[in-house]
Amino acid sequence: MVFQATTSAPVNIACIKYWGKRDTSLILPTNSSLSVTLDQDHLRSTTTSRADPSFTSDRLWLNGKEEIIKDGGRMSTCIKEMKRLRKELVEDKDPNAPKLSTFSVHIASYNNFPTAAGLASSASGFAALVSSLAALYTLPSNPSTLSLIARQGSGSACRSLFGGFVAWEQGTQSTGLDSFAVQVAPESHWPTMHALICVVNDAKKGTSSTSGMQRTVETSPLLQHRIKHVVPKRMEDISKAILDKDFDTFARITMADSNQFHAVALDTSPPIFYMNDVSRAIIAVVEEYNRVAVEKTGKVKAAYTFDAGPNAVIYTEQENVKEIIEMIVKFFPQPPDSFKDPFGLQIGSGKVPEGFNENVAKVWEVGSVKGLIHTKIGDGPRKLGEEETLLNAEGLPKSLA
Amino acid sequence: MVFQATTSAPVNIACIKYWGKRDTSLILPTNSSLSVTLDQDHLRSTTTSRADPSFTSDRLWLNGKEEIIKDGGRMSTCIKEMKRLRKELVEDKDPNAPKLSTFSVHIASYNNFPTAAGLASSASGFAALVSSLAALYTLPSNPSTLSLIARQGSGSACRSLFGGFVAWEQGTQSTGLDSFAVQVAPESHWPTMHALICVVNDAKKGTSSTSGMQRTVETSPLLQHRIKHVVPKRMEDISKAILDKDFDTFARITMADSNQFHAVALDTSPPIFYMNDVSRAIIAVVEEYNRVAVEKTGKVKAAYTFDAGPNAVIYTEQENVKEIIEMIVKFFPQPPDSFKDPFGLQIGSGKVPEGFNENVAKVWEVGSVKGLIHTKIGDGPRKLGEEETLLNAEGLPKSLA
Numbered sequence: 001m002v003f004q005a006t007t008s009a010p011v012n013i014a015c016i017k018y019w020g021k022r023d024t025s026l027i028l029p030t031n032s033s034l035s036v037t038l039d040q041d042h043l044r045s046t047t048t049s050r051a052d053p054s055f056t057s058d059r060l061w062l063n064g065k066e067e068i069i070k071d072g073g074r075m076s077t078c079i080k081e082m083k084r085l086r087k088e089l090v091e092d093k094d095p096n097a098p099k100l101s102t103f104s105v106h107i108a109s110y111n112n113f114p115t116a117a118g119l120a121s122s123a124s125g126f127a128a129l130v131s132s133l134a135a136l137y138t139l140p141s142n143p144s145t146l147s148l149i150a151r152q153g154s155g156s157a158c159r160s161l162f163g164g165f166v167a168w169e170q171g172t173q174s175t176g177l178d179s180f181a182v183q184v185a186p187e188s189h190w191p192t193m194h195a196l197i198c199v200v201n202d203a204k205k206g207t208s209s210t211s212g213m214q215r216t217v218e219t220s221p222l223l224q225h226r227i228k229h230v231v232p233k234r235m236e237d238i239s240k241a242i243l244d245k246d247f248d249t250f251a252r253i254t255m256a257d258s259n260q261f262h263a264v265a266l267d268t269s270p271p272i273f274y275m276n277d278v279s280r281a282i283i284a285v286v287e288e289y290n291r292v293a294v295e296k297t298g299k300v301k302a303a304y305t306f307d308a309g310p311n312a313v314i315y316t317e318q319e320n321v322k323e324i325i326e327m328i329v330k331f332f333p334q335p336p337d338s339f340k341d342p343f344g345l346q347i348g349s350g351k352v353p354e355g356f357n358e359n360v361a362k363v364w365e366v367g368s369v370k371g372l373i374h375t376k377i378g379d380g381p382r383k384l385g386e387e388e389t390l391l392n393a394e395g396l397p398k399s400l401a
Numbered sequence: 402m403v404f405q406a407t408t409s410a411p412v413n414i415a416c417i418k419y420w421g422k423r424d425t426s427l428i429l430p431t432n433s434s435l436s437v438t439l440d441q442d443h444l445r446s447t448t449t450s451r452a453d454p455s456f457t458s459d460r461l462w463l464n465g466k467e468e469i470i471k472d473g474g475r476m477s478t479c480i481k482e483m484k485r486l487r488k489e490l491v492e493d494k495d496p497n498a499p500k501l502s503t504f505s506v507h508i509a510s511y512n513n514f515p516t517a518a519g520l521a522s523s524a525s526g527f528a529a530l531v532s533s534l535a536a537l538y539t540l541p542s543n544p545s546t547l548s549l550i551a552r553q554g555s556g557s558a559c560r561s562l563f564g565g566f567v568a569w570e571q572g573t574q575s576t577g578l579d580s581f582a583v584q585v586a587p588e589s590h591w592p593t594m595h596a597l598i599c600v601v602n603d604a605k606k607g608t609s610s611t612s613g614m615q616r617t618v619e620t621s622p623l624l625q626h627r628i629k630h631v632v633p634k635r636m637e638d639i640s641k642a643i644l645d646k647d648f649d650t651f652a653r654i655t656m657a658d659s660n661q662f663h664a665v666a667l668d669t670s671p672p673i674f675y676m677n678d679v680s681r682a683i684i685a686v687v688e689e690y691n692r693v694a695v696e697k698t699g700k701v702k703a704a705y706t707f708d709a710g711p712n713a714v715i716y717t718e719q720e721n722v723k724e725i726i727e728m729i730v731k732f733f734p735q736p737p738d739s740f741k742d743p744f745g746l747q748i749g750s751g752k753v754p755e756g757f758n759e760n761v762a763k764v765w766e767v768g769s770v771k772g773l774i775h776t777k778i779g780d781g782p783r784k785l786g787e788e789e790t791l792l793n794a795e796g797l798p799k800s801l802a
Binding site (some may be wrong): 270 | 674
C-alpha cells in the first residue's frame, strides 16, 4: 500500500503588509496582516508527500532539485509538527491506524510559475507542503490549525491555507498558538475581484525579506507607530470594506499600506528599497487612472500593491481589467502577441482612458515590465487525484519533461 | 545719491529635514531643522537692492528675467517687512535718515549655479534678498531677526542667514516670532567639513516641496510620530555631535533623517518620490563605503542626504574627499576632463577602497550623474563692494554677457 497525497496551494498577496517578527523562530509577527488569495488555475504550488517504511530519511525536491532539509530549519519544523499532529490526532486515538508518523517522508513540490517571475513562492510552497502532509496523514481539516504550522515555514504561508480574503491574526501568546489565519470572506463573496500582476525587470537582487524585516524592527523609529497605531484600524476598516464589497475603501487602504510598508523599509538603517523607477511609474499611472475615476464618480477603480520586490499587483473589479491592461501596455509596451489573456480579453497596443494626463509617465522600453499575469481571487488548497502525483514508483520526483 | 547695496548669500543643505508647515502663510514648520551652510566661493545667490524716489513700483529680476511681485506673495511680504523694519528701527528714531521705506526698490538677483542643476535656489535667493535690503536700509545686523523675514520668503532660507551649522527652531507662538534660525557652531569650528554634490539626471519633474509637504501633513499617519517623537531627540543629538566634532554620530543621524524624510513622503497619499534609481545606487555605494570603514575603525566616513529631488549631497571630512570622488566616478563615470576640482584634487578614472564589494551597484552610463560639485562648509551672507552691483545707472539689471 502506498501512503501518499497530492495537493495544490495558492499564492496570496497582502493588502495589509506583514513586516516584522516579535519571535523569529516561531515566526510571530509584530502586526496582523490581510491578503487576497489568487486563483490556483493560474498560479500554484503542487506538492506530493509520501510516507514509506523503506525511506531512510525525510527528503524534499523543489522543481525537481533536491533541497537539504536542515535540522531545526523551517522545512524540518513543519514536517516534525505534522508528524506530531498525526500521532496525537490519529494514531494515539486509533490503534489500527498505520504508524505513518514513524516513517520518513519523500516530498516533491513544483511551482507552475518561474522563480524568475519574482513571485514569492514560499507562501504557496509551505501551504502546499502542510496541506499535502495533512491529507497524507488524514488529519481533521481545520485550515486555521494547519496555518499554525505553515506559519512556522514562512509567515505569509499561513494565509494561503484559505481562499478568498484572509486575515493573519498576530496573536499575543508567546507560544504562538493564537497567531493563525482566519477567513474574512470566501472567494464566492466577491468573485469579481481580479488581479493584474506586472512582472518588473530588476537587475539588482534586493534584501531578503527575512533579514530586511528584522533590520526594520531593530532600526526604524517609525515601525512601532505603524504597528501600534496604524495597522489595527486598517485591519478593521479593510475587513469591513471587504464585507461591504466597498472597492473604493478597500483600494485606498491597500495602496496606503503598500506605501507605508515601503516607507518603513526606507526608514531602516541601512535603508531597504524594493521598488524601482518602473515600480514608481506604475504607481504614477495607477494614481492618475484613479484621479480620473474620482473626478467622474468619486471612487477609485484600481489598487496597486508591492511586496518585497519591484513587481506590482493591481487589484480591480473585473469590468475594469481590459481598460487597465490597455493602459499598462501603453506605458510598458509588450512584445507583439506576448500577452494571452486567460479570460479571453482582446488587448490592443495600448491606450489611456479619456481625461488621462499622459505626462505622468514616459513610455518605457519593451521589457521594462517583462510580463503580465491576469488572474482573480481564488480558493484554498485543493486535494488532487492520484494521477497528479509528482513522485514515481521509487519515491523520487517524476521527470517533468 | 544712490541708495543701494549688494550682498551674496549661501546655499544650505539640511541634515535634519524641514517637511511640513503648521502655518502656511507665515511659513511656520511642524518641526525644527538643522543644516550646514555651503561655501559661497562655489555656490551663491548675489543680490543688489536699490531704493530711489524715481522708481514707480517695486521690481525684481532673477538671472536677468523680471519676476512679477505678486501682492501678498512671498517676495512682496519680504520687501514689505524689510521696509517696516527700516521705518521702525531707523527712520522713526532718526529724523535725518532718508525715508527709504517710502521709496520703491529695484532688485536684481543672480544665482551662480544653473537652475537646471536642480539645486534649490530659493534658500540662498531669499537670504540674499533680505540681507541686501538689510544693508541698503542700514539695519542693525542681527541674522536671527532677519531670518524671521527670510523664513516668510522660503522656510529654509532662514538658515542661510548664518554660516556654519544652523538650527531653525520651530517655535510655538502663532505669530511666528520664535521661529527663527540660530547658529549652532560657526564654520571655523569644523572647517574640514566638506560636501560633494552629485547632480543626478532626472527626466521627471517631481512634486513641488510646497505642495508636497502639505499633502504629507494631511495624509501621512507616520509624520506626526516623526515630528513629536523622533526629530526633537535628533536635533539634540546632532547638535552635540557637531559641538564634539563627532563625525560618526553626525553622519548616522544625517542619513537616518534623510531616509525618514523620504519615508514620510512615500507614506503620503498619493505617494511622493524624489529619489530615483541613481539616487538609490548612490546610497548603496555610500553605505558600502561606510560598511568597510566601520569594519576597519568602527566609524562611518560619509553621510548622504537628499532634499526634494534626486541629487545627493555627501558630507565627509576633507581627508576622505578624494577617495569618495574616485569611488563615485567609478560607478557614475564622468566625461573626460569634465570634473575640475576647486581644491586641486587629481581624480583618476575611478576606483574603490580595499575591501569594497563592487556588486552593490552597477556601473551607470555617463550622464547618470551629470555633474559633481566639491565644496565645503562656509560663512553667512557677505556684503559686497559697489563694483559688484547688478543694476545699471537706470536701475535695470546689467547685462551679464
